[in-house]
Amino acid sequence: MKYAVALRRCLCIAALIVLAPAVVLVALRMPVFGEKLPAYGATINAHVPSMRQATNVVAVVNFDVRALDTLGEEFIFVAATTGLAVLLRGGRGEDASGKPVHTDGRRLPARSEAIALLTRWMLPATAAYSIYVVAHGQITPGGGFQAGAILSSGLLLLFLGDGYRSWRRVMPPISMQLLEALGAVGCVGVGLVPMVAGALFFQNILPQGAHKSPFGGGLIPLMNLAVGMAITGGFANTMVEFLEETREPEEGEP
């Protein structure tokens, strides 16, 4: 029914045209771009660097001032990856299978030695870089979220170079699931550490350390580490689930 799509397109364009003057009015009433710093940010920029020995104020806001929001985001992430695993494994079972899906008319390319060598060199470099990013998260730009994304996309390099079977053998999915679970539990644990000493949830009471030191900032390096582990495990698990979908069951399996 082609006319349904055309009707929807006309309706959508008409609605957007009707709403356009409202958008222009709102844009004219918004504060002028780049003139005034919001008050909360100005306060944090003025006071936080002297209170915490951490020079990356964004990381301090993420993992200390608004650590509760980061905990919530972390659990959104865990819920999304869990839902994905439940959806995909529910229709397929839990075992790994061998052959890639055969589509008519397309040859599977042979394994290339150059790519295998290159990815074997690049993976340790990427892993070292991501550990550097997570360790220096509170001094220079970086942190747990970035490092997790970098490391999990580096793990894909192994799949590129060496093929699916050796990738799964080197990196068993159970280790990735454990990593993610430990990271999520670690986030909550880091928040509970001050409560053991009688302070509030997520209150930063650990010693602050030296200025510009990777171990400074109190709770922030621990939280960085926990979030980095969780994001790495989550994304790696997601990749394993998606790539498993592209495999064909062996003979005799359903």
Add this chain to the structure above:
Amino acid sequence: MALLHVLPWLAAAWLMAIGIYGMVTSRNYVHLIGCLSVVQSGTYVLLLAIGFVWGAGPPIFYDHPPGTPAVDPVMQALVLTDVVVGAAVTALLLALALQLQKRRKTLDPEELEPIP
């Protein structure tokens, strides 16, 4: 120039509008999920543009002393977590699309009737 005073707000509105248009007129669910990520990127542009000040540096005080003008760190913290978690939610939506393709053999919204 006056246009630059409102350009980020218009850019955010444009990204959302074009993403919604792409979603409404989509013939493939995977294409629809891509358009959803465009709508999400509109919100990132809006948040970061609110916290921006001309002539200020990033809120990292490693090289220069605290007190030099810097942009808003709270908005950056919001968008930072949003980017990563948005990718996870996109993955969940893609898994839903995959299951749909397995069961109904099609990814076209037009060909899917409600299950009687």
Add this chain to the structure above:
Amino acid sequence: MTFVVAGCLVLVMLSGALVALTRRPPRQVLMISAHGLMLAMLFLALQAPDVAYSEIAVGTALVPVMFLTVLASARGGGRRNVPR
């Protein structure tokens, strides 16, 4: 400096429109990757290096790979489809 920010904004608007208007999913995946790169450049121009970090790693590498695997399994005919 104003031209850098304005140029990046215009590029982001352009790549966003290209993502929405490219109807074939395999082509749209590359557009999504390009859009992620333009967004990362805009975030750098807006003095946000942390956010640019996340956006490069996620929007250029991870999300397109997810899209490509879903397209590959969808093309394979959904052979592993046992509605149990």
